[in-house]
Amino acid sequence: xxGVSQNPRHKITxxxxxxxxxxDPISEHNRLYWYRQTLGQGPExxxxxxxxxxxxxxxxxxxxxxxxRPKGSFSTLEIQRTEQGDSAMYLCASSPERVRHNQPQxxxxxxxxxxx
Amino acid sequence: SxxxxxxxxxxxxxxxENATMNCSYKTSINNLQWYRQNSGRGLVHxxxxxxxxxxxxSGRLRVTLDTSKKSSSLLITASRAAxxxxxxxxxxxxxxxxxxxxxxxxxxxxxx
Numbered sequence: 529x530x531g532v533s534q535n536p537r538h539k540i541t542x543x544x545x546x547x548x549x550x551x552d553p554i555s556e557h558n559r560l561y562w563y564r565q566t567l568g569q570g571p572e573x574x575x576x577x578x579x580x581x582x583x584x585x586x587x588x589x590x591x592x593x594x595x596x597r598p599k600g601s602f603s604t605l606e607i608q609r610t611e612q613g614d615s616a617m618y619l620c621a622s623s624p625e626r627v628r629h630n631q632p633q634x635x636x637x638x639x640x641x642x643x644x
Numbered sequence: 645s646x647x648x649x650x651x652x653x654x655x656x657x658x659x660x661e662n663a664t665m666n667c668s669y670k671t672s673i674n675n676l677q678w679y680r681q682n683s684g685r686g687l688v689h690x691x692x693x694x695x696x697x698x699x700x701x702s703g704r705l706r707v708t709l710d711t712s713k714k715s716s717s718l719l720i721t722a723s724r725a726a727x728x729x730x731x732x733x734x735x736x737x738x739x740x741x742x743x744x745x746x747x748x749x750x751x752x753x754x755x756x
Contacts, residue, residue: 532686559742570732570746571687584743619686623742630675630694630736633744635686 530554532636534620540642541610548606549639553622560603561633562595563619564588571619577603578625607641615643650733650747658755663720665750667733668713674736676709676716677744681730690718690731725756 533552541547553560558579563571574593576584579600589595592611597603607614617640621633651666669676675694679687693700693709693716700707706719720727730751734744 534686561743563746568748570734570748571744573743573745576743621687630692632677632689632692634689635679637684637686640684 532620532622532634534618534636534639536639537637538640538642540644542644543610543612545610546606546608547610547641548604549618549620549641551603551605551620551636553602553620554624554634555601557622557624557634558600559623559625560597561621561623562603562605563621565617565619565638566615574605574618610641610643612643615641617641650731650750652750653748654751654753656753656755657723659723659725661723663723663727663752663754665718665731665733665752667716667718667747669716669733669735669745669747670714671735672738673711674738676707677734677736678705678707678716678718679732679734679746681732681749683729687732720752723752723754725754728752728754 535550560577562574565571574589575595577597580597592608595605617638619638621635623631623633649668677692678690681687691702691707693707704721709716730749732746732749734746
């Protein structure tokens, strides 16, 4: 079990630029989640994939945000035309589909985005 | 929006003492989970308690769940400096699609 891997760990960019983050889940996990966490707060759900299908998107995910999981393995989260308010830690998590519920989610170390 | 509230927001104790954190939530759940987060890192799963369970233990951790009061508590016994971290409760709601709804967390400082 190599754990959930996220890249890059840190991203600093100017307002208005596009950024893309990558998440590699635990290999046998077919559920993948993206969360956003701002300083001093708990993570907030952004979106969820089961295999390659994006099954739910939060209202937090404006049309500047897009997430993909093309082959049901790794996932990317892209933010277009970044704004100051996008500065946050972006966390990815994965879980297996053994039973419908009652599975913990395994988190990566996140990508910290800073908008200048 | 956050599902739950955690109490206290911050807790400072001496090494060897016990730490108790509380979590309240609003809607019916499948389970409640506790996670730990060290500064600048991701979340580490600690323990999951199902809605039909009332108490669960794992090492120095004890979790209780009261679904009638929609509340849970996490007890860390014989705390260590390495327990210094933020602790979050998260609920898997009955009406949700497996996403977790997190509280705002308790920041625990264990003084050596």
